[in-house]
Amino acid sequence: xxxxxxxxxxxxxxxxxxxxxxxxxxxxxxxxxxxxxxxxxxxxxxxxxxxxxxxxxxxxxxxxxxxxxxxxxxxxxxxxxxxxxxxxxxxxxxxxxxxxxxxxxxxxxxxxxxxxxxxxxxxxxxxxxxxxxxxxxxxxxxxxxxxxxxxxxxxxxxxxxxxxxxxxxxxxxxxxxxxxxxxxxxxxxxxxxxxxxxxxxxxxxxxxxxxxxxxxxxxxxxxxxxxxxxxxxxxxxxxxxxxxxxxxxxxxxxxxxxxxxxxxxxxxxxxxxxxxxxxxxxxxxxxxxxxxxxxxxxxxxxxxxxxxxxxxxxxxxxxxxxxxxxxxxxxxxxxxxxxxxxxxxxxxxxxxxxxxxxxxxxxxxxxxxxxxxxxxxxxxxxxxxxxxxxxxxxxxxxxxxxxxxxxxxxxxxxxxxxxxxxxxxxxxxxxxxxxxxxxxxxxxxxxxxxxxxxxxxxx
Amino acid sequence: xxxxxxxxxxxxxxxxxxxxxxxxxxxxxxxxxxxxxxxxxxxxxxxxxxxxxxxxxxxxxxxxxxxxxxxxxxxxxxxxxxxxxxxxxxxxxxxxxxxxxxxxxxxxxxxxxxxxxxxxxxxxxxxxxxxxxxxxxxxxxxxxxxxxxxxxxxxxxxxxxxxxxxxxxxxxxxxxxxxxxxxxxxxxxxxxxxxxxxxxxxxxxxxxxxxxxxxxxxxxxxxxxxxxxxxxxxxxxxxxxxxxxxxxxxxxxxxxxxxxxxxxxxxxxxxxxxxxxxxxxxxxxxxxxxxxxxxxxxxxxxxxxxxxxxxxxxxxxxxxxxxxxxxxxxxxxxxxxxxxxxxxxxxxxxxxxxxxxxxxxxxxxxxxxxxxxxxxxxxxxxxxxxxxxxxxxxxxxxxxxxxxxxxxxxxxxxxxxxxxxxxxxxxxxxxxxxxxxxxxxxxxxxxxxxxxxxxxxxx
Numbered sequence: 001x002x003x004x005x006x007x008x009x010x011x012x013x014x015x016x017x018x019x020x021x022x023x024x025x026x027x028x029x030x031x032x033x034x035x036x037x038x039x040x041x042x043x044x045x046x047x048x049x050x051x052x053x054x055x056x057x058x059x060x061x062x063x064x065x066x067x068x069x070x071x072x073x074x075x076x077x078x079x080x081x082x083x084x085x086x087x088x089x090x091x092x093x094x095x096x097x098x099x100x101x102x103x104x105x106x107x108x109x110x111x112x113x114x115x116x117x118x119x120x121x122x123x124x125x126x127x128x129x130x131x132x133x134x135x136x137x138x139x140x141x142x143x144x145x146x147x148x149x150x151x152x153x154x155x156x157x158x159x160x161x162x163x164x165x166x167x168x169x170x171x172x173x174x175x176x177x178x179x180x181x182x183x184x185x186x187x188x189x190x191x192x193x194x195x196x197x198x199x200x201x202x203x204x205x206x207x208x209x210x211x212x213x214x215x216x217x218x219x220x221x222x223x224x225x226x227x228x229x230x231x232x233x234x235x236x237x238x239x240x241x242x243x244x245x246x247x248x249x250x251x252x253x254x255x256x257x258x259x260x261x262x263x264x265x266x267x268x269x270x271x272x273x274x275x276x277x278x279x280x281x282x283x284x285x286x287x288x289x290x291x292x293x294x295x296x297x298x299x300x301x302x303x304x305x306x307x308x309x310x311x312x313x314x315x316x317x318x319x320x321x322x323x324x325x326x327x328x329x330x331x332x333x334x335x336x337x338x339x340x341x342x343x344x345x346x347x348x349x350x351x352x353x354x355x356x357x358x359x360x361x362x363x364x365x366x367x368x369x370x371x372x373x374x375x376x377x378x379x380x381x382x383x384x385x386x387x388x389x390x391x392x393x394x395x396x397x398x399x400x401x402x403x404x405x406x407x408x409x410x411x412x413x414x415x416x417x418x419x420x421x422x423x424x425x426x427x428x429x430x431x432x433x434x435x436x437x438x439x440x441x442x443x444x445x446x447x448x449x450x451x452x453x454x455x456x457x458x459x
Numbered sequence: 460x461x462x463x464x465x466x467x468x469x470x471x472x473x474x475x476x477x478x479x480x481x482x483x484x485x486x487x488x489x490x491x492x493x494x495x496x497x498x499x500x501x502x503x504x505x506x507x508x509x510x511x512x513x514x515x516x517x518x519x520x521x522x523x524x525x526x527x528x529x530x531x532x533x534x535x536x537x538x539x540x541x542x543x544x545x546x547x548x549x550x551x552x553x554x555x556x557x558x559x560x561x562x563x564x565x566x567x568x569x570x571x572x573x574x575x576x577x578x579x580x581x582x583x584x585x586x587x588x589x590x591x592x593x594x595x596x597x598x599x600x601x602x603x604x605x606x607x608x609x610x611x612x613x614x615x616x617x618x619x620x621x622x623x624x625x626x627x628x629x630x631x632x633x634x635x636x637x638x639x640x641x642x643x644x645x646x647x648x649x650x651x652x653x654x655x656x657x658x659x660x661x662x663x664x665x666x667x668x669x670x671x672x673x674x675x676x677x678x679x680x681x682x683x684x685x686x687x688x689x690x691x692x693x694x695x696x697x698x699x700x701x702x703x704x705x706x707x708x709x710x711x712x713x714x715x716x717x718x719x720x721x722x723x724x725x726x727x728x729x730x731x732x733x734x735x736x737x738x739x740x741x742x743x744x745x746x747x748x749x750x751x752x753x754x755x756x757x758x759x760x761x762x763x764x765x766x767x768x769x770x771x772x773x774x775x776x777x778x779x780x781x782x783x784x785x786x787x788x789x790x791x792x793x794x795x796x797x798x799x800x801x802x803x804x805x806x807x808x809x810x811x812x813x814x815x816x817x818x819x820x821x822x823x824x825x826x827x828x829x830x831x832x833x834x835x836x837x838x839x840x841x842x843x844x845x846x847x848x849x850x851x852x853x854x855x856x857x858x859x860x861x862x863x864x865x866x867x868x869x870x871x872x873x874x875x876x877x878x879x880x881x882x883x884x885x886x887x888x889x890x891x892x893x894x895x896x897x898x899x900x901x902x903x904x905x906x907x908x909x910x911x912x913x914x915x916x917x918x
């Protein structure tokens with residue numbers, strides 16, 4: 001490990017011990033001195049690890065505003081919020097929520113029951129409650145659900161000097177001050193200006209002279225993945241959110257977008273592996289098993305179908321037992337090529353290349369790729385089997401099965417997710433294990449079908 | 460599609476046509492008017508799609524500084540840079556590179572041969588060449604390789620007013636102005652201050668009074684994934700990069716980190732699926748096949764090993780052909796549970812939980828998970844086979860094989876990536892298909908081993 005990391009870790013360790021001791025001795029001054037000195041992210045990490053009795057003291061030692069910052073940075077399971085909030089005084093919770101950035105407060109409230117939300121909103125101050133109520137309306141995974149209303153807006157006919165005055169006044173509260181949005185009298189978005197441009201312009205310059213009137217914005221109902229893609233492409237630190245009449249409703253900041261990118265990618269990854277999620281380092285083996293068993297059980301039943309399918313060819317097998325030898329090879333190749341095609345299709349759908357012409361192109365391309373990989377692998381395997389077993393017809397049968405299987409299995413890997421996408425099902429659930437098992441069945445059918453048909457040549 | 464997106468698309472379409480027409484008619488004024496009006500990201504997208512003769516005109520119509528911005532936002536394959544640069548005049552290229560942010564220029568230069576790099580650096584102005592040479596030294600995937608040297612640094616004994624003066628002067632050139640770093644006489648990092656804090660402070664306040672002296676920084680040799688994780692946790696827009704003596708060398712900005720997060724996640728995803736990468740929408744079927752064939756060929760040889768393994772049990776198979784029926788079921792379950800364990804292990808290693816005690820804990824937990832999933836699936840399958848085939852001993856054999864297989868295969872899915880990590884091999888290359896095939900072999904050994912041993916009960 002690097003020296004500088006070691007020092008950092010040692011210091012964090014020391015501070016954690018100081019904080020725990022201060023909590024135990026109810027030494028409020030020392031606790032506050034150390035706690036408020038460390039970075040908000042570390043405060044949240046510390047709080048999340050405390051046992052209940054220690055947490056109860058934290059609530060007494062900190063103000064709602066200070067706790068708000070802890071909650072803004074908290075990374076815990078969704079179902080834990082309810083428990084944490086129930087430990088605090090309801091007025092304290094309401095104060096804390098109204099001090100949080102509106103988007104973060106909404107994230108917390110979304111994990112609670114409707115009645116609880118209503119009760120907190122009632123005791124909260126009216127302005128904060130109003131903002132939060134607005135945001136609560138937006139559907140999950142849309143731009144509206146991740147935006148915040150704490151942005152800075154100015155008018156085009158102001159001077160730079162007066163804009164800077166507004167900026168300084170609103171800076172402590174706004175979620176970002178790096179972009180200032182320009183609106184007209186009806187609150188429609190007409191321009192954007194960066195703080196960099198404000199700083200390098202003369203005091204008397206009019207905003208409309210220096211503002212950028214080609215604002216890239218996102219619609220409030222847009223999917224959050226689409227928003228993430230756009231912010232990544234344009235390298236934005238924040239993007240304005242508008243309604244269909246171009247009214248400025250809020251902004252989305254880059255830190256929320258990083259979380260979206262991270263979540264979506266690890267979501268697809270988990271599904272490809274047939275697990276519900278992978279960020280479960282602290283969970284018990286029973287939780288792990290519970291997360292994995294659904295897929296394993298479903299797949300074992302699909303596996304029984306494969307078994308009963310082979311059972312139908314028992315006569316063929318009884319005559320030529322050596323056929324069994326190549327079952328895992330053929331089924332394995334089908335599974336692998338299917339997973340490859342699936343992964344490509346899922347990622348392409350995720351990055352938005354899902355228009356009609358692209359679909360057919362994708363299917364055609366996968367068919368072509370299947371023909372090439374099938375021809376190459378089929379030929380190689382044909383010769384290997386021929387030289388190994390000295391049986392030309394067996395080589396031909398296995399090689400030809402590989403060719404057909406690879407074409408069909410590659411196509412299945414592409415078509416299944418596209419169909420799911422069409423049926424508005426998340427294509428990533430057509431996960432690796434599922435496609436693998438489907439392709440097991442397809443490959444067995446092709447292999448034993450061909451073998452039974454050409455039985456005369458085999459015995 | 461949303462109305463506002465339609466308008467945006469229509470406008471972009473119109474502008475593209477205008478630009479193409481202006482290029483064709485060699486109408487430099489119109490081209491520049493439209494081109495410099497659109498967002499830099501759109502400029503780069505437009506440029507990347509042009510044919511060679513049109514690109515040659517673009518070089519005549521734009522200044523090196525304007526082309527620098529195009530190259531900073533360019534998203535093309537790594538091997539295309541050489542061709543594009545070869546079309547331009549070498550002095551133009553050198554000018555352009557010296558106008559780019561140093562980290563972006565280094566990204567371009569890293570794709571060229573050593574001689575070309577040396578020749579561009581020779582004709583470049585000395586200051587830019589010096590910065591770039593420094594950055595070229597850092598190893599790929601380290602903090603040093605993605606940092607930039609265009610940051611703003613001030614001293615602790617300055618006033619806010621003088622700091623703002625420096626900020627305004629350097630704003631047009633710095634990559635970010637949102638954080639200003641405070642250094643001592645030996646250029647050691649001693650503090651950080653955000654532009655927000657500068658704006659809300661009085662002109663006469665001294666920097667050391669308001670600066671944050673607990674700066675979270677990264678070491679220049681740190682892995683970029685680790686940097687990304689830290690920036691994501693702390694919600695930073697930029698992080699300072701230091702050497703072992705705490706000298707401030709550069710900064711890493713959030714836009715570069717988003718690219719890292721995106722790449723790493725889709726990298727692990729591709730490897731789990733056994734493909735080299737998935738962002739290949741425009742590629743031919745031959746390119747696709749070339750990317751997938753290596754895995755398929757390797758796996759077909761591993762599959763031949765499985766086949767030869769089953770071949771050794773031909774005597775057993777000849778006597779009890781029905782055993783073949785359950786091969787895909789058992790091998791499939793082994794592959795699926797292995798992939799699940801692999802995915803969890805790879806992601807955990809990626810998020811840095813790779814310390815010694817965690818390794819053993821991970822292995823123990825996977826063993827436990829394997830026992831539970833094995834017991835559940837084994838019992839279910841035992842009864843299904845018993846009722847289906849009416850053969851209690853066959854049910855017991857298949858169920859017991861599933862139990863043992865799931866324990867061993869789950870362990871293999873966790874141990875193989877950990878071993879690879881220990882051997883400094885990227886554990887993600889122990890991809891899904893590889894683990895699946897290894898587990899095919901393990902499961903066949905267990906199944907036929909048990910069957911042969913207990914043959915007496917089966918016939």
